[in-house]
Amino acid sequence: MIIQIAxxxxxxxxxxxxxxxxxxxxxxxxxxxxxxxxxxxxxxxxDAAVNEELSHIQVNNREFRSSSDIRDLIQGFNExxxxxxxxxxxxxxxxxxxxxxxxxxxxxxxxxEINGIDVEKEKEMxxxxxxxIPGTGSYFESETKFNSVLIGEKLAKELNIIRYxxxxxAVAHLDSLKxxxxxxxxxxxxxxxxxxxDKKFNRELEKLLTPNEIKKYSIQIKEAAWSYRExxxxxxxxxxxxxxxxxxxxxxxxxxxxxNDMFEGMxxxxxxxxxxxxxxxxxxxxxxxxARLDNxxxxxxxxEPARKAIPSYEVLNWKEIQPDLAMIADFMGQIYGIFMAIxxxxxxxxxxxxxxxxxxxxxxxxxxxxxxxxxxKKIFSMIMFESIFLSIVGGFxxxxxxxxxxxxxxxxxxxxxxxxxxxxxxxxxxxLFPTIDAQFFITTTxxxxxxxxxxxxxxxxxxxxxxxxxxxxxE
Amino acid sequence: xxxxxxxxxxxxxxxxxxxxxxxxxxxxxxxxxxxxSFQLGTYDSMYQxxxxxxTGYIQIQxxxxxxxxxxxxxxxxxxxxxxxxxxxxxxxxxxxxxxSYALAASGSRTQGVMVLGVDPEKEEKLSGxxxxxxxxxxxxxxxxSLKLSDIPDRTKRLLDLFRNEAYSSTGRMMLDLGISTEDxxxxxxxxxxxxxxxxxxLSGSVPEGVLIGSGLSAFLKINVGDTxxxxxxxxxxxxxxxxxxxxxxxxxxxxxxDKRIVYMPLETARDLYAAHGLATSAVLSxxxxxxxxxxxTANRLRSLVSLPLAVRTWQEINAxxxxxxxxxxxxxxxxxxxxxxxxxxxxxxxxxxxxxxRRREFGxxxxxxxxKRKLAKVVTIEMLLMGLLGVISGIIASLPLVIYGHVxxxxxxxEFARMYEDYGMEPIMPTLLPDTYYLWQxxxxxxxxxxxxxxxxxxxxxxxxxxxxxx
Numbered sequence: 001m002i003i004q005i006a007x008x009x010x011x012x013x014x015x016x017x018x019x020x021x022x023x024x025x026x027x028x029x030x031x032x033x034x035x036x037x038x039x040x041x042x043x044x045x046x047d048a049a050v051n052e053e054l055s056h057i058q059v060n061n062r063e064f065r066s067s068s069d070i071r072d073l074i075q076g077f078n079e080x081x082x083x084x085x086x087x088x089x090x091x092x093x094x095x096x097x098x099x100x101x102x103x104x105x106x107x108x109x110x111x112x113e114i115n116g117i118d119v120e121k122e123k124e125m126x127x128x129x130x131x132x133i134p135g136t137g138s139y140f141e142s143e144t145k146f147n148s149v150l151i152g153e154k155l156a157k158e159l160n161i162i163r164y165x166x167x168x169x170a171v172a173h174l175d176s177l178k179x180x181x182x183x184x185x186x187x188x189x190x191x192x193x194x195x196x197x198d199k200k201f202n203r204e205l206e207k208l209l210t211p212n213e214i215k216k217y218s219i220q221i222k223e224a225a226w227s228y229r230e231x232x233x234x235x236x237x238x239x240x241x242x243x244x245x246x247x248x249x250x251x252x253x254x255x256x257x258x259x260n261d262m263f264e265g266m267x268x269x270x271x272x273x274x275x276x277x278x279x280x281x282x283x284x285x286x287x288x289x290x291a292r293l294d295n296x297x298x299x300x301x302x303x304e305p306a307r308k309a310i311p312s313y314e315v316l317n318w319k320e321i322q323p324d325l326a327m328i329a330d331f332m333g334q335i336y337g338i339f340m341a342i343x344x345x346x347x348x349x350x351x352x353x354x355x356x357x358x359x360x361x362x363x364x365x366x367x368x369x370x371x372x373x374x375x376x377k378k379i380f381s382m383i384m385f386e387s388i389f390l391s392i393v394g395g396f397x398x399x400x401x402x403x404x405x406x407x408x409x410x411x412x413x414x415x416x417x418x419x420x421x422x423x424x425x426x427x428x429x430x431x432l433f434p435t436i437d438a439q440f441f442i443t444t445t446x447x448x449x450x451x452x453x454x455x456x457x458x459x460x461x462x463x464x465x466x467x468x469x470x471x472x473x474x475e
Numbered sequence: 476x477x478x479x480x481x482x483x484x485x486x487x488x489x490x491x492x493x494x495x496x497x498x499x500x501x502x503x504x505x506x507x508x509x510x511x512s513f514q515l516g517t518y519d520s521m522y523q524x525x526x527x528x529x530t531g532y533i534q535i536q537x538x539x540x541x542x543x544x545x546x547x548x549x550x551x552x553x554x555x556x557x558x559x560x561x562x563x564x565x566x567x568x569x570x571x572x573x574x575s576y577a578l579a580a581s582g583s584r585t586q587g588v589m590v591l592g593v594d595p596e597k598e599e600k601l602s603g604x605x606x607x608x609x610x611x612x613x614x615x616x617x618x619x620s621l622k623l624s625d626i627p628d629r630t631k632r633l634l635d636l637f638r639n640e641a642y643s644s645t646g647r648m649m650l651d652l653g654i655s656t657e658d659x660x661x662x663x664x665x666x667x668x669x670x671x672x673x674x675x676x677l678s679g680s681v682p683e684g685v686l687i688g689s690g691l692s693a694f695l696k697i698n699v700g701d702t703x704x705x706x707x708x709x710x711x712x713x714x715x716x717x718x719x720x721x722x723x724x725x726x727x728x729x730x731x732x733d734k735r736i737v738y739m740p741l742e743t744a745r746d747l748y749a750a751h752g753l754a755t756s757a758v759l760s761x762x763x764x765x766x767x768x769x770x771x772t773a774n775r776l777r778s779l780v781s782l783p784l785a786v787r788t789w790q791e792i793n794a795x796x797x798x799x800x801x802x803x804x805x806x807x808x809x810x811x812x813x814x815x816x817x818x819x820x821x822x823x824x825x826x827x828x829x830x831x832x833r834r835r836e837f838g839x840x841x842x843x844x845x846x847k848r849k850l851a852k853v854v855t856i857e858m859l860l861m862g863l864l865g866v867i868s869g870i871i872a873s874l875p876l877v878i879y880g881h882v883x884x885x886x887x888x889x890e891f892a893r894m895y896e897d898y899g900m901e902p903i904m905p906t907l908l909p910d911t912y913y914l915w916q917x918x919x920x921x922x923x924x925x926x927x928x929x930x931x932x933x934x935x936x937x938x939x940x941x942x943x944x945x946x
Contacts, residue, residue, distance in 0.1 A: 016828060023820030030813040038806065111587060199542050339810065342506055343817055349499035350821035356491065357828050419805070422798030430802075 002378055006385035010393075013358070017390060020354045024347050024394025024448075025401065031343040032402035032444060035336050036434035037414065042332050044259070044429050046296075049325055051127045053263050054318040056299050057306055059084065059289040062314045068100050070241055070279065070287075074313060077286050083309045084291050089298045094121040095286030097275050101238030101247075103151070103268060107160040107196075112268050114236060116275035125292045128256055128269075136228050137254035140271060147274045148253035149234065152264025156255050157197065161232045164201040166191050170224040177220055183213050187221070201225065219417065228255065236268070240279040248278055259429035336440060340447055347391070348455040355387050355459035366463050367471020380460045387456030388449060395448035399441055406434045478849065482856035493861055496825045500865025500920055501872070503818040507811045507916050508873040509906075514807045516881065516907035518800045522789070527602060529732065530792045531570075531758035532769050533776070535560065538785040540755060541792070546575040546710055550784055552754040559779050560759065565772040567762050570597040571754040573744045577707030577715065579687075579737060581695040588691060588735045590705065592744020595677040601760045604738070607725040609672050609689055611642040617670040624665050629653050641672070641689040643726040674699045674723035682743045684722030690734030692724050699723060705737070710750040717747050819923045826858070826927045830934050837935060838943030851932045858931070862924035866917050880906030 010017050050056060059080060061072040074080055077095055084093050097116030102109050119140045123129050129139035133153065140148060156162040166187060174184060186208050195201040205218055237247035250270065258264055276283065293302060299317045307315040319326035359366070369379065413433040416423070420430035486493045526532060540548040552571045560569050573592035578585055598604055613621075618634045630652045642648040645663060649655075654662050677686060685703065687695075697703060701721050709715035719739065727733040745751050759776075761769060769788060776786045790797055840850060884905030 016824075016831075019820070019824040019827060023817060023824060026820060027813070027817040030816060034809055034813060197542055343813065346499065346502060346814055346817040346821065349495060349502065350817075350824050353492070353495045353499075353821070353825050354828070356495070357832070416802070419798060419802035422795055422800075422802050425795055425799065 002382050003385055006382050007389055009358075009382070009386050010389045013361075016354055016357070020350055020390050021394040021397065023350050024391055025398040027343045027347045028395050028398025028444065028448065029402045029405075031340050032399055032436070032440070033405055033434065035339065035440065036402070036406045036436040037432050038335070039332055039436050039440075040432045040434045041423075041428050042328055043435055044433065046325060046329060048258060048260060048429070049322060050296060050318055052131065052258055053260070053267075054321055055125060055290045056293045056296065057084075057090075057291040057303065057315065057317050058321065059291075059306075059310060060287065060314045060316070062312075064098075064287055065314065068098075070099055070239060070243075070281070073285050073287055074289060077284060077289065080289055080310055080313065084289060084306060087302060087305055087309060089294050089302050091292045091294050092121065092125055093289060093291045094118050094125055095272075096288045096290060097272050097279075097281065097285075098287045099238045099275065099279065101236050103155065103159065103234050103236050105159045105161065105232070105234050108158060110155060110158050110265070112155065112236070113266050114238060114275065115267060115269045116272035117269055119271050122269075125290070128258075131256040131258055132254040133228075133257050137252065140253055142253060144251055144253070146233070146251040147248055147270065147278075149236065149250035150254045150256060150269040151234070151252055152267060153255055153257045154261050154264035155266075155268065156228070156232075156252070158265065159234060160196050161229050161234070161252060162255070163227060163229070164195040164198075164222065164225040165193070165227045166221075166225050167227065170227075173224050174221060177224075179217055179220065183209065183217055186213075195225075198222075236270075238279070241281055246278055250274075259424050259431075261424045336443070337447075340444055344447055344451040347394075348451050351387055351390055351452065351455040352458055354390065355383065355456055356462065358386065359383065359459045359463045363466060363471050367466055367468045370466065370468040371472060376464050379463055383460040383463055384453060384456040387459070388452035391448050391452035391455070392445075395445065399444060403441075406436065409434050478853050479856055482853045482860060485853065486857050486860055492825065492829065493864075496822065496861050497865040497868065499818055499821045499825075500862060501869045503814055504866050504869025504916050504920060505872050507814060508869065508913065509876055510807065510811060511912050511916075512873070512877045512906040513880065513885075513904055514804065515910070515912060516884075516905040518804070519907050520884070520903060520905050521796065521800070522793070525793055525796065526789050529602070529727075530789055531601065532761050532764060532789050533759045533773055534787045534792060535569075535757040535759070535776070535780060535784055536755065536787055538783050541785070541787060544574075544755070546573075546708070546748060546750065546755065549573070549710070549750060549753045549755045551752055552757065556780065556784075557757065560757070560776060563772060563775055563779070565762050565768055566759050566776075568597055568600060568760045570594060570601045570758045570760065571741065572598075572756050572758060573741060573748065573750060573753065574755045575707065575744075575748055577705040577737070577747075579691070579695065580704045580706070581697045581701065584695050586691065586694055586735060588705075588737050589732070590707070590737045590739065590744060590747070592739055592741040592747075593677070594741050595679060598738075599676070601758060604686075604725065605676050607643050607727060608674055608676060608686075609641040609643055609724045609726050610645070611648055611666060611670045612672040613637055613640050613670055615639075620669040621665065624669070626662050626665055627654075627658060630662065639693065641692075641724065641726050672724070676723055677738060677740050678722075679740060679742075681720075681722065682740055682746075683717075683719050684739075685719045685743075686723045686725050686738040687721055688733040688736040689724050689726045691736065692721070694734065697721055703737070705747065707748075709748040710753065713749045715748050719743075815919055815923065819926075822923055822927055823930070826931055830931055834938075834943045837938055838940050841938055842940045842944060847936055847938065851935045854931055854935060855928050858924055858928050862920055866920050869916075870913065874909070877906045877909065880904075881908050 059074065061074055063069065064072040074095075081093055081095070084090055095118065097114075099114045099116070101112055101114050103112045104110075123139065128150075132139055132150070139150065142148075151159075151161075153162065168191075171184060171187075171191065175181075189208065190204055195204065201222065202218070205214055205221065209218075232252045233249050234252060235247055235249050237245065240246045256264070272286075275281070291306070293299060299319065303315065303317045303320075366379065370376075410433050413431050416430040416432065423430045535550075537548045537550045557569045557571075560566060571594060575590050577588055577590050579588040580586075593604075595604075613634060615638070618638060621634060622631050633652045637651050640651065642651075645659075648666070649659060649663075675684070677684060687697070687703065692698065695703070699721050703719045703721055704716070705719060706714075706716045719737075725733075725736075725738070727736065739747075741754075745753065759772075761772065763769075773786050773788050780786060837850060841847060884903040887902040887904070
């Protein structure tokens, strides 16, 4: 009954109520959407870390992570492997050989971490094979008599395997993209010229084009000019199992692109067999055991049992290997709360103001209701419900719009190109696909109802303080 | 003046409404200022960190060095050119450096390091290297003796948390170990007795003496007096190798650099890399470090030096850091934008209601002969006053927090601190003292208020006296 009256009261002054509802809706929408965008960068980072870089649980020799010594192996790998597999929730496992070395081409060299992998198993466990840039090769699929290596785009750029050339095909492609011929003719002087780095090419473009043209077309031009030295070879040098320097030429079989510059620049992948032949490591010996679980939520739960099952080796989950990432993920929850609370606190001012106005305007009516016997509790709850309705209608509208916009943008994402360099250096993607837990909507709803209740206290107290006799007399 | 009086009385006629409107503006201004202050202060401290401990404000480099920072892209440190640069009014000193990479080894451990050949005296003046020498170290023996001494229990407990930590200042150590200023007179002598660390700065007379970062010293397990082997590639692919003695250990605020840095006298580095008379950069120390002054100096220098040399400002040298901060900055600005959007709605709502409520009053005033123009003026003043009330009180309330946060920055501990250090940042979050960003908040609020004013003025000019009197 009280609830119905409150609901009808809300709609007595439509303009006023709608303004408050609108402001709540806008505030909630903006807050939820901004959180979804922020959240997405963390979710995407965790996704990449688990699916491309680390998997869920890793087992190493206790010395290995600090020494990187080729002799710090997992002894009796098969036994450790079957112990790990016997844990319920472990989906699949694989071993890796990990050796520090130097990758060099005739132009340059760089320090790398060479991962000797079991290609078939890794393909099941990691999604890296989907990240091979089209046209640069494949994930160890092509038959070759050479040793083959998969490297990241960042390393390929550092080693001058990727460069920018405006070939006739590239120009033709740009022409088909409807880039004005004025712009293309301005690029005339650099046709066929080779640029070994992103920056050098950018600098040249800046010389030739106007800032406006760069803004519009530089991404397309760069994509077209991006070229890869086919069949490029690089030399990997490292220490073998007796600490003697060794090395060999490897053919680049593919180049992968992720959003993590550090990973792209440091990690190279080689089939384990080739690495064994070069280092003299025995068949079945590995440095690291990597386990993938049925799902990510099992990670914390399974780490302790794994540690107990394999006491003589170091067992770490991805959260322990990258504690900063785990912490940011936990921290996000708190940020949501704080940020929504600030927005709702700002909204509360509007609600208080409106409700106060509503109470003062209805002095006579409230006095009448008291006079004919409506008790104070009922008046209090009537006002409180009015205020809750204002906030919750606005809140649901805001969340509904936010949900719709998130669903819309999640398809194509929001691309913050301009900041990709800085964000990718930290391993975060600049292409955001907004996403948010359903949990967040529940938390927000609770916060909104709380806001409604809190902002009704002051106006409701005002209403209770009215003296019925005086109130009835007011005009 | 009459109008102002009228407006002043009007806004206090309905105190509650005025206060609520002002409070919502106050709230937005206060939060926005504090948020901005922390955000901008953090960037500022990161830039200062990098600039003062490492890159300097302006460098002269070979033009290709910024893209390919390798030894082969170095230049001849020609005394005449240096003299020319030094003659610039804002340049206090020119400090040449020779920078390259090497593999550092001690025992069975190796680590890739940055080797920095510097002029000991000039570098000391530029970046205050001596300040960074480690003065205390909480070694196991030091902690053992300290636990037996009569220092507060709180400090004893904290000792374990900071085992093997090196300190170059007493201030940081006091913070870490929870020593209050009152206790310091009693506790510091004890710490000095047990945990003091002696080392020396670079000197021209001992060419093989080098300084290493405390992180590097911990990783390689070497100490003052031990031998350090460096191997690498010299100028034009000559081979470079040598034995050096650790003369001192420094603690740099950026842990990433601290873990991989070796300082040595410039001439020693030139010998090691077979790069006689060469430098990879010349860092300029500035008299005036204001942004404008630095850009002006850079422009003047650009006309002084000729190819293949190039003048680089700290923004160019730290482009990646700048890009990262910019991305973060945007997200902060979006948050504040949302906050203001919400507040704007609140203000409009209030104004709308006020206009509706005072319809009759306005109608009455106009009917007894008040010009609409004058009425509009009074209402404008009223709203400006309310806005100013909110802005000024917000600014006043934020000041103590901002100033305190600047003098005693928030310092993270535990996991959070480690995360900061992993990203190469000092784990503190200082605020930025009031600057142009204070002005911007005021401008934004004033824009919101002006829109509300325009709206209400339109309403006033549309008043139909008869209708509004009837209401």
